[in-house]
Amino acid sequence: MRSSTRASDSTDAAAALQPSRSRSAWWDALARLRRSRGAWVGVVILGLIVLSVLGAGVLSPQDPLAVDANDHFLPPGPKHLFGTDILGRDILSRVLFGGRLSLVTGLISVSFALLLGVPMGVLSGFYGGVTDRLIMRAVDLMLTFPGILLAIALMLAACDKPAIPKIAAPQREALEKAKGVDQVVQQNTEESEENPVQTA
Secondary structure, three states: OHHHHHHHHHHHHHHHHOOOOOOOHHHHHHHHHHHOHHHHHHHHHHHHHHHHHHOHHHHOOOOOOOOOHHHOOOOOOOOOOOOEOOOOOEHHHHHHHHHHHHHHHHHHHHHHHHHHHHHHHHHHHHHOHHHHHHHHHHHHHHHHOOHHHHHHHHHHHHOOOOOHHHHHHHHHHHHHHHHHHHHHHHHHHHHHHHOOOOOO
8 A cells, every 4th residue: 555655756757857848948948947046046157147237337435447556556445345456446337347347248149159060950850851951060160279370360351449348259259159059959959859748
Protein backbone atom coordinates (compact mmCIF):
# COMPACT_ATOMS: atom_id res chain seq x y z
CA MET A 1 0.00 0.00 0.00
CA ARG A 2 2.79 2.38 0.95
CA SER A 3 4.74 1.52 -2.20
CA SER A 4 1.79 2.36 -4.41
CA THR A 5 1.29 5.66 -2.58
CA ARG A 6 4.95 6.57 -3.02
CA ALA A 7 4.81 5.64 -6.69
CA SER A 8 1.78 7.86 -7.25
CA ASP A 9 3.46 10.74 -5.39
CA SER A 10 6.62 10.44 -7.48
CA THR A 11 4.53 10.34 -10.65
CA ASP A 12 2.65 13.49 -9.64
CA ALA A 13 5.93 15.26 -8.81
CA ALA A 14 7.43 14.32 -12.17
CA ALA A 15 4.30 15.49 -13.96
CA ALA A 16 4.45 18.80 -12.09
CA LEU A 17 8.05 19.36 -13.18
CA GLN A 18 7.25 18.76 -16.84
CA PRO A 19 5.96 21.84 -18.72
CA SER A 20 2.39 21.62 -19.89
CA ARG A 21 1.99 21.38 -23.64
CA SER A 22 -1.10 23.56 -23.54
CA ARG A 23 0.94 26.46 -22.15
CA SER A 24 3.48 28.53 -24.03
CA ALA A 25 7.19 28.63 -23.28
CA TRP A 26 6.82 32.22 -22.06
CA TRP A 27 4.18 31.16 -19.54
CA ASP A 28 6.41 28.37 -18.21
CA ALA A 29 9.37 30.76 -17.94
CA LEU A 30 7.29 33.28 -15.99
CA ALA A 31 6.01 30.52 -13.70
CA ARG A 32 9.59 29.44 -12.93
CA LEU A 33 10.58 33.08 -12.35
CA ARG A 34 7.81 33.57 -9.81
CA ARG A 35 9.00 30.52 -7.85
CA SER A 36 12.69 31.43 -7.89
CA ARG A 37 13.87 33.71 -5.09
CA GLY A 38 17.36 33.97 -6.56
CA ALA A 39 15.92 35.21 -9.85
CA TRP A 40 13.98 37.95 -8.08
CA VAL A 41 17.09 39.01 -6.18
CA GLY A 42 18.92 39.27 -9.51
CA VAL A 43 16.06 41.27 -11.03
CA VAL A 44 16.13 43.73 -8.12
CA ILE A 45 19.92 44.15 -8.29
CA LEU A 46 19.85 44.60 -12.07
CA GLY A 47 17.02 47.10 -11.77
CA LEU A 48 18.93 49.15 -9.21
CA ILE A 49 22.01 49.17 -11.43
CA VAL A 50 20.02 50.27 -14.48
CA LEU A 51 18.22 53.00 -12.54
CA SER A 52 21.52 54.24 -11.09
CA VAL A 53 23.10 54.40 -14.52
CA LEU A 54 20.11 56.14 -16.09
CA GLY A 55 20.01 58.63 -13.22
CA ALA A 56 23.73 59.30 -13.24
CA GLY A 57 23.16 63.00 -13.88
CA VAL A 58 21.23 63.28 -10.61
CA LEU A 59 23.06 60.72 -8.46
CA SER A 60 26.59 61.67 -9.49
CA PRO A 61 28.21 63.62 -6.63
CA GLN A 62 30.93 65.21 -8.79
CA ASP A 63 31.69 66.05 -12.40
CA PRO A 64 33.23 62.85 -13.84
CA LEU A 65 35.61 64.92 -15.99
CA ALA A 66 36.66 67.43 -13.32
CA VAL A 67 40.40 67.20 -12.62
CA ASP A 68 41.86 68.12 -9.21
CA ALA A 69 45.60 67.45 -8.88
CA ASN A 70 45.47 68.06 -5.14
CA ASP A 71 42.96 65.23 -4.55
CA HIS A 72 44.56 62.44 -6.58
CA PHE A 73 44.52 58.88 -5.21
CA LEU A 74 42.26 59.75 -2.30
CA PRO A 75 40.79 56.78 -0.39
CA PRO A 76 37.01 56.36 -0.11
CA GLY A 77 35.52 58.98 2.16
CA PRO A 78 32.50 61.25 2.71
CA LYS A 79 33.40 63.53 -0.20
CA HIS A 80 34.44 60.76 -2.61
CA LEU A 81 32.66 57.52 -1.74
CA PHE A 82 34.78 55.47 -4.15
CA GLY A 83 37.89 57.63 -3.88
CA THR A 84 39.67 59.41 -6.72
CA ASP A 85 41.98 58.35 -9.54
CA ILE A 86 45.44 59.57 -10.59
CA LEU A 87 44.00 62.85 -11.92
CA GLY A 88 41.79 63.50 -8.90
CA ARG A 89 38.55 62.60 -10.67
CA ASP A 90 35.71 61.14 -8.62
CA ILE A 91 35.55 57.39 -9.30
CA LEU A 92 31.89 56.98 -8.31
CA SER A 93 30.82 59.61 -10.83
CA ARG A 94 32.92 57.98 -13.53
CA VAL A 95 31.44 54.55 -12.74
CA LEU A 96 27.90 55.89 -13.01
CA PHE A 97 28.48 57.68 -16.30
CA GLY A 98 30.64 54.85 -17.65
CA GLY A 99 27.82 52.44 -16.92
CA ARG A 100 25.77 54.14 -19.64
CA LEU A 101 28.27 53.04 -22.28
CA SER A 102 28.27 49.51 -20.90
CA LEU A 103 24.47 49.44 -20.93
CA VAL A 104 24.29 50.66 -24.53
CA THR A 105 26.98 48.16 -25.57
CA GLY A 106 25.03 45.30 -23.98
CA LEU A 107 21.76 46.35 -25.62
CA ILE A 108 23.39 46.64 -29.04
CA SER A 109 25.12 43.27 -28.77
CA VAL A 110 21.97 41.48 -27.59
CA SER A 111 19.91 43.13 -30.34
CA PHE A 112 22.38 42.02 -33.02
CA ALA A 113 22.48 38.52 -31.51
CA LEU A 114 18.69 38.23 -31.64
CA LEU A 115 18.45 39.63 -35.16
CA LEU A 116 21.07 37.16 -36.38
CA GLY A 117 20.45 34.13 -34.18
CA VAL A 118 16.65 33.83 -34.16
CA PRO A 119 16.09 33.73 -37.95
CA MET A 120 19.05 31.41 -38.49
CA GLY A 121 17.92 29.12 -35.68
CA VAL A 122 14.37 28.93 -37.03
CA LEU A 123 15.57 28.12 -40.55
CA SER A 124 18.11 25.60 -39.29
CA GLY A 125 15.65 23.82 -37.02
CA PHE A 126 12.75 23.87 -39.47
CA TYR A 127 14.52 22.69 -42.60
CA GLY A 128 17.50 20.79 -41.12
CA GLY A 129 19.78 18.74 -43.36
CA VAL A 130 21.84 20.79 -45.80
CA THR A 131 20.34 24.08 -44.60
CA ASP A 132 21.31 23.28 -41.03
CA ARG A 133 24.89 22.42 -41.99
CA LEU A 134 25.30 25.52 -44.15
CA ILE A 135 24.02 27.85 -41.43
CA MET A 136 26.21 26.23 -38.78
CA ARG A 137 29.30 26.53 -40.96
CA ALA A 138 28.47 30.19 -41.68
CA VAL A 139 28.17 30.87 -37.94
CA ASP A 140 31.48 29.10 -37.29
CA LEU A 141 33.10 31.22 -40.02
CA MET A 142 31.84 34.43 -38.39
CA LEU A 143 33.15 33.38 -34.99
CA THR A 144 36.61 32.56 -36.36
CA PHE A 145 37.07 36.14 -37.56
CA PRO A 146 39.24 37.89 -34.91
CA GLY A 147 37.60 40.77 -33.14
CA ILE A 148 40.69 42.98 -33.34
CA LEU A 149 40.73 42.67 -37.14
CA LEU A 150 37.06 43.62 -37.25
CA ALA A 151 37.80 46.70 -35.15
CA ILE A 152 40.75 47.68 -37.39
CA ALA A 153 38.66 47.19 -40.53
CA LEU A 154 35.88 49.39 -39.17
CA MET A 155 38.39 52.05 -38.10
CA LEU A 156 39.97 52.12 -41.56
CA ALA A 157 36.55 52.26 -43.21
CA ALA A 158 35.43 55.09 -40.95
CA CYS A 159 38.66 57.09 -41.34
CA ASP A 160 38.17 60.09 -39.05
CA LYS A 161 35.12 58.82 -37.16
CA PRO A 162 36.30 58.03 -33.61
CA ALA A 163 32.96 56.51 -32.55
CA ILE A 164 33.43 53.43 -34.75
CA PRO A 165 35.85 51.57 -32.41
CA LYS A 166 33.14 51.63 -29.74
CA ILE A 167 30.76 49.91 -32.18
CA ALA A 168 33.23 47.10 -32.95
CA ALA A 169 33.00 45.64 -29.45
CA PRO A 170 29.23 45.05 -29.41
CA GLN A 171 29.34 43.64 -32.95
CA ARG A 172 31.96 41.09 -31.95
CA GLU A 173 30.02 40.24 -28.80
CA ALA A 174 26.84 39.92 -30.84
CA LEU A 175 28.46 37.43 -33.21
CA GLU A 176 29.54 35.30 -30.25
CA LYS A 177 26.07 35.40 -28.72
CA ALA A 178 24.31 34.76 -32.01
CA LYS A 179 25.58 31.20 -32.17
CA GLY A 180 24.11 30.44 -28.76
CA VAL A 181 20.79 32.03 -29.69
CA ASP A 182 20.86 30.16 -33.00
CA GLN A 183 21.32 26.79 -31.28
CA VAL A 184 18.60 27.44 -28.69
CA VAL A 185 16.07 28.54 -31.31
CA GLN A 186 17.01 25.60 -33.52
CA GLN A 187 16.44 23.11 -30.70
CA ASN A 188 13.10 24.69 -29.75
CA THR A 189 11.97 24.65 -33.37
CA GLU A 190 12.80 20.98 -33.74
CA GLU A 191 11.00 20.16 -30.48
CA SER A 192 7.95 22.15 -31.64
CA GLU A 193 7.81 20.11 -34.84
CA GLU A 194 8.03 16.83 -32.92
CA ASN A 195 5.58 17.87 -30.18
CA PRO A 196 3.05 20.38 -31.57
CA VAL A 197 1.18 22.49 -29.03
CA GLN A 198 -2.23 21.08 -28.18
CA THR A 199 -4.95 23.67 -27.91
CA ALA A 200 -8.33 23.11 -26.29
